[in-house]
Structures are given as structure tokens and as C-alpha cells.
Amino acid sequence: MANRLEHTNEMRKEFISNISHDIQSPLSNIKGYTNLLESDSLSQEEKNNYISIINGEISRLSTLTKQLLLLASLDRDEELMKKKTVNISEQLKELIRNHQWQMDEKNISIGFKLPDVMITADPALLHTVWENLLTNAIKYNKPDGSIELSIEEKSESVCVSFIDTGIGIHSDDQAKIFDRFYRVDSARTRLIEGTGLGLSIVLAIVQLHGGTIHVNSNENEGTTIDVELPKS
Ligand SMILES: Nc1ncnc2c1ncn2[C@@H]1O[C@H](COP(=O)(O)OP(=O)(O)OP(=O)(O)O)[C@@H](O)[C@H]1O
Ligand SMILES: [Mg+2]
Incomplete structure (x- = not known):
């Protein structure tokens, strides 16, 4: 104690x-x-x-x-959440449109497989999750890299994946990136702006919705982030 x-x-x-x-x-x-x-x-x-x-x-x-x-x-607490029916495909497509200029600046191509899936969630909080994950996939990508977004519908849940061809995350850092203020300390990341709060906010929102988040990454090759959320 x-x-x-x-x-x-x-x-x-x-x-x-x-x-x-x-x-x-x-x-x-x-x-x-x-x-x-x-x-x-x-x-x-x-x-x-x-x-x-x-x-x-x-x-x-x-x-x-x-x-x-x-x-x-x-x-x-979770009483603050304003849950509604959300079409995540629509949310993600709008987000891609809004960030297209940032991807163009680095000549990053984006591919997506986004079937319409409806879930019960807080739309504004969910938008914050997607925005942080897409911004990371752009910021930590290499010039001329690519990003893939996909939605996989399961019976009770939905899995949204963000796959990038960026600088990747060393295995020692993978568990720490969800800590408040944690930023990987390397010559490359020091040049990229950020507070280190984004993923701690993402994790808190995903957990409030009863979901989980997983990282799979190889340094210098890229990162995949999978968010699994219950449909209701
Ligand atoms: N897709 C990614 N590829 C490589 N490294 C990543 C990726 N996403 C996150 N990271 C690493 O994890 C750290 C924490 O990410 P997080 O989003 O919490 O903070 P940030 O991007 O540094 O700042 P903020 O999101 O608050 O502006 C980043 O600083 C970076 O080192
Ligand atoms: Mg971030």
C-alpha cells in the first residue's frame, strides 16, 4: 500500500x-x-x-x-461521455480529407479500406483518437512513405488499424509511448514537434469505451496501431 x-x-x-x-x-x-x-x-x-x-x-x-x-x-469518469451511433468510416474519411495537405507536404500516399460500420461511442472523443493516430502516422513517417487505414468488423467489436512506413518504435519504448509526456528520445524524434500527451489521451479514451489498443512496430520499417472497440 x-x-x-x-x-x-x-x-x-x-x-x-x-x-x-x-x-x-x-x-x-x-x-x-x-x-x-x-x-x-x-x-x-x-x-x-x-x-x-x-x-x-x-x-x-x-x-x-x-x-x-x-x-x-x-x-x-465515463458519465461525461456522450454516446451516439457513429459511422467510423465517415469519420475516418473526413479526417483523411482534412489532413491531406500534411500528407502532400511529405509526399505520403494513403490507402484505405473503410467499409461502413456503426458503433455506439462518443463521436468527439473518437475523433480525437483517430486524429492523434493519423497525425503520428504522418509526423513519424518518412518522406515518400505510405499509410494504410482499415476497418475490420467482427461480431461484437470493430478493429481499426493505422499502418505506417515510418521510423518505427524500438521494442523497449513500445510499452512507454502511452505514458503521459513520454517521447522517444532519438536524433530524429527530437526534430519533430510534440508534447508526448497524444497517445496517453488515446489510451484513456479507448479504455473509457471498453476497448484495447496494440502496437506492432519495427525500427526503421514502420508501425501498426490496432484499436479494438466494442460495437455497443
Ligand atoms: N506512428 C509512430 N511511429 C513512430 N513513433 C511513434 C509513432 N507514434 C508515436 N510514436 C512515438 O511515441 C511518442 C509518443 O507519442 P504521442 O502521440 O503520445 O506524443 P507526440 O506525438 O510526441 O506529441 P503529441 O501527440 O502530444 O503532439 C512519440 O513522441 C514518438 O516518439
Ligand atoms: Mg502524437
């Missing part, structure tokens, strides 16, 4: 120190660049550059706040 309490306290301390770091670092950048903007000797180009950095840091803070609020609300 004492051990579990200590463990929870350790996790809480680590969580708070991660949040503080993720808030402090954009704030000090904003402060630094705002101070620089006060100088009279700046060219218009320098000013524009600083303003765009400040804007980027404000967006990071705004994303972080939204993710933390969502995590806090998911921590409470």
Missing part, C-alpha cells in the same frame, strides 16, 4: 515537473523574443521572424492547455 502511494506520488511529481517544463520553455521564448522586438534597429524581416516564433510558441501553449483539460476531464 505504502509502495503504491509512493509510486503515485512519484508519478504526480514527474507529471507536474513535465508540465512546468512544457509551459516554462515556450514562455521564456516568448519573453525573450518580445524583448528583442523592443529594439529600434530591427529590419522588417527580423521583426516578422520573431513574431512568427512568438506565434508558434503561443500555439504550443494552447495545444498543451487543450490536451491537459481533456486529460483532466477523462480522469473524472
